[in-house]
Amino acid sequence: METKIRGLPNAYVATHEINKGLPAARNTGLQMARGEYIFHCDSDDFVEPDMLETLYTEAVRKQADIVWCDWILSFEKNERYMKQPSFDTAYEALKAMLEGGMKYNVWNKLVRRKLYVDYEILFPAGYGMGEDMTMMLLFAHAGKVIYVPKAFYHYIKLNTNAMSNMYTDRHKEELKHNVDWISDKLIGTGGEDLKKEVSFLKLEAKFPFLLMGNMQSYKLWKEWYPEANKYILQNHAISMRNRWLQWCAWKNMFTLVWIYSRLFKLAYKVLY
Incomplete structure (x- = not known):
């Protein structure tokens, strides 16, 4: 259902009769959109007043397909400035996202709508965990890309226990589906040249299991993507610390992994 917003020409609010999840909501927005560029803002967050104007101006000035920027990670008592890297090509940025050196979040990026349309790119409806990996498909097909070194987006994170929470079975199913889906898509687009970087993505996807501090999660880490x-x-x-932790898990040194997870949770609570 579409409802026009009074006083704002060409602005609408879309609603689903039942909750279909975030990816489906994004897809509905894409189907309704008629503008040159697409931007996503999550409901719990907020942006600086000049964000869209600045990113759009840069996109038009340099004829860019995608523009991204820095962001602010806001906790209950403090916040962190999250600086993003700059790259000359979309392919370099894509590899960095697969490696974990650049965030693939949708909300700090302005994307030319034509990329969604021409390459029939949609978010994985029904699979919300990790759904913003879809952004990597857009980079796989993008031409000119631009980085703006300023933080406009405020990502709100009030649940400081989230890093240590167990995923539900549904979360695991959704995450596994999305990692498999994006891996197949990217290998199909970029060929074997991205095999190593896709393996890095798989390692990153299962890394949180090592922070959960129980044998069930460690077992899951061993089962997921052993080829990576x-x-x-x-x-x-x-970080070398994260590589060391994964190496310990690979070699079944789970006592060291458990000790690290305890220290990690304590430090996370104290700092944030």
Whole structure:
């Protein structure tokens, strides 16, 4: 259902009769959109007043398909400035997202709508966990890309226990589906050249299991994407600490993994 917003020409609010989840909501917005560029803002967050004007001006000035910027991670008592890297090509940015050196979130990026339309790119309806990996498909087909070194987006994170929470079975199903889906799509688009970077993505997807501090999660880490484990020490885009932790898990040193997860949870609570 579409409802026109009074006083704002060409502005509408779309509603679903039942809750279909975030990816389906994004797809409905894409179907309704008629503008040159697409921007996503999540309901719990907010943006600086000049965000869209600045990103759009840069996109038009440099004829860019995608523009991205820095962002602010806001906790209950403090916040962090999250600086993003700059790249000359969309392919370099894509590889960085797969490696974990650049965030693939949808909400700090302005994207030319034509990319969605021409390549029939939609979000994975019904699979919300990790759905913003879809952004990597857009980079896989983009031409000119631009980075704006300023934080416009405020990502609100009030649940500081989230890093240590167990995923529900549904969360695991959704995440596995989306990692498999995006991996197949990217290998199909970029060929074997992206095989190592896709393995980095798989390692990143299962990394949170090592922070949960229980044998069930450790078992899941071992079961997910064992073929990617041989690349653990090759990803220099993530910290040596994270590589060491994954290497310990690969070698079944789960006592060390458990000790680290306890220390991690304590430090996270104290800092944030």
